[in-house]
Amino acid sequence: MSYRRGWIAVFLFSLSMINYMDRIALSIAAKPIASEFKLGAVGMGYLFSSFIWSYALFLIPMGVLIDRFGTKRMAGAGIFVWSAATALTAAVGSFGSLMLARLVMGAGESASNPIGAKVIRQWIPANERGVVTSIFNSGSYAGPAVCSVILGALIALWGWRVSFVIAGGIGFVWLAAWLVFFNSPEKARWLSAQERDKIVRERDASTAGDSKLVAGPSGLPALMRSRTLWGLAITQGCNVYTQYLFLTWLPSYLQASRHLSIANTGLFSAVPYAAAVVLCIFAGRLSDQYLKKTGVGTGRRRNAVALAMLTGAAILAVPFTTNLGVLLVIFSITLTGIASTTSLNFALLNDMLPHSRDVAKAMAFVVVGGNIFGMIAPIATGYVIAATGSYDWAFGIAGLLLVAGAVTVLTMTRRPLSGTPDLTQQQVAA
Known part of the structure; x- marks a missing residue:
């Protein structure tokens, strides 16, 4: 059988990569921007956080629109808005216009994660969900890796404004390919009949060890009555705090505390x-293998989420080393932990949601939970640096939240999100 659905993974990976390239562009250019607009640590903290305000505000409305109007149109609209806002950042002439550009970018980017969850549910058989979700989420780490090197070099050569034009322009290339090639599996002409039948048959299926879940109430208010949805959202928040600490403050930390140049900062950041x-x-693939015998419906993927969060808590060791090589290893372990947590938590959401009708709305709620913590991280870090003159407590807070998230996912995600479960007590407790 062909594996043309693999192109969907490529689309989602590149969508996430472009999303995070545009987010981190400001962090790479932080030093010249702070100098030009005369901003201190607290001011930069608010600027770093600003796009998350509109991002979080638009997530749930965007999820509703995606469930109603479909993924093709809403993904196109989202990337058009955020790419245009990124490119136009190059034209700003004041702190206020810079903030406005970031707010518009955040609103457009609110489409990305709900789109990813919906497309995965439409296109990917249940027993491949973990690895494809990991591919989608890994784009959010490939973006900073690529962007750190390329934009760091561009800024050193031609200044920070050129970097935003290039970052924004890449999104329009993706948009053209999306509009030409993407459709639902039922309508995609480039998909073979055999592969289409497999996708449609297995995308909502549980493996042989799982029991069926009977339809329950639909809509976000019904989902919000589930302890599991809140547990997933809190887990996401504890994880995203560290993600945004890295995304916004890592280049500044390397330049201020480790005395690296902008170009060297880009190279150092790219490795982890x-x-x-x-x-x-790799972690996503392992989680799919782990669930082969018991099936995705048991929710056992929560164990992998907790393990990934505890791995990310390696960030607690940062204040105790001055060696750049050791620091590189710690950052690599931490970023692997938080990257795996996000993808596995998203996959767990799909595992615990028996029906696809509310996938985008449920994902939007979980991502809102994550970004409430995420919008706090850059600002809190700015205040911590201003108060202590050090980044040590910033890393400590992030590590403790990761430990708290591991406890949360193990204790609060024990039941399906909706419907009446017909699970044995042994399956639920697994």
Whole structure:
């Protein structure tokens, strides 16, 4: 059988990669921007956080629109808006216009994760969900890895404004390919009949060891009555705090505390992000193998989520080393842990949601939970640096949240998100 659905993984990987390239562009250019607009640590903290405000605000409405109007149109609209806002950042002339560009970018980017969850549910058989979700999420680490090197060099050569034009332009290339090639598996002409039948037959199927889940109430209010949805959202928040600490403050930390140049900062940052891409996909594959005997419906993927979060808590060791080589290893382990946590948590959401009708809305809620913590991270870090003159406590807070997230996912995600489960007590407790 052909594996043309693999192109969907390529689309999702590149969508996430472009998303995060545009996010980290500001962090790479932080030093010249702070100098030009005369911003201190607290001011930069608010600027780093600003796109998350609109991102979180638009997530749930975007999820509703995606469930209603479909993935093709809404993904196209989202990437058009955020790519245009990124490119136009090059034209800003004041702190206020820079903030506005970031807010518009955040609104457009709110389409990305709900789109990814919906497309995976439409296109991917249940027993491949973990690895494809990991491929999608690993794009969010490939973006910073690529961007750190390329944009760091561009800024050193031609200044920070050129870097935003190039970062924004890449999104329009993706948009053209998406509009030409993407459709649902039922309508995609480039898909063989045999592969289409497999996708449609197995995308909502459980493996032989799972029991059926009877349809329950539909819509976000019904889902919000589930303890599991709140557990997934809190877990995501504890993880995303560290993700945004790295995404926004890592280049500044390397330049201020480790005295690296902008170009060297890009090269140093790229290594742990690149490691996270490869190891995150490997972790997703392992989680699918782990669930082969028991099936995805048991929710056992939560154990892998907890293990990934505890791996990410290696960030607690950062204040105790001054060696750049050791620091590189710690950052690589931490980013692998948080990358794997996000992809596995997203896959767990799909595992625990018996029906695809509310996938985008449920994903939007979980991502909102994550980004409430995410919007706090850059600002809190700015205040911590201003108060202590050090990044040590910033890394400590992030590590403790990862430990708290591991406890949360193990204790709060014990039941399906909706419907009436027909699971044995032994399966539920697994």
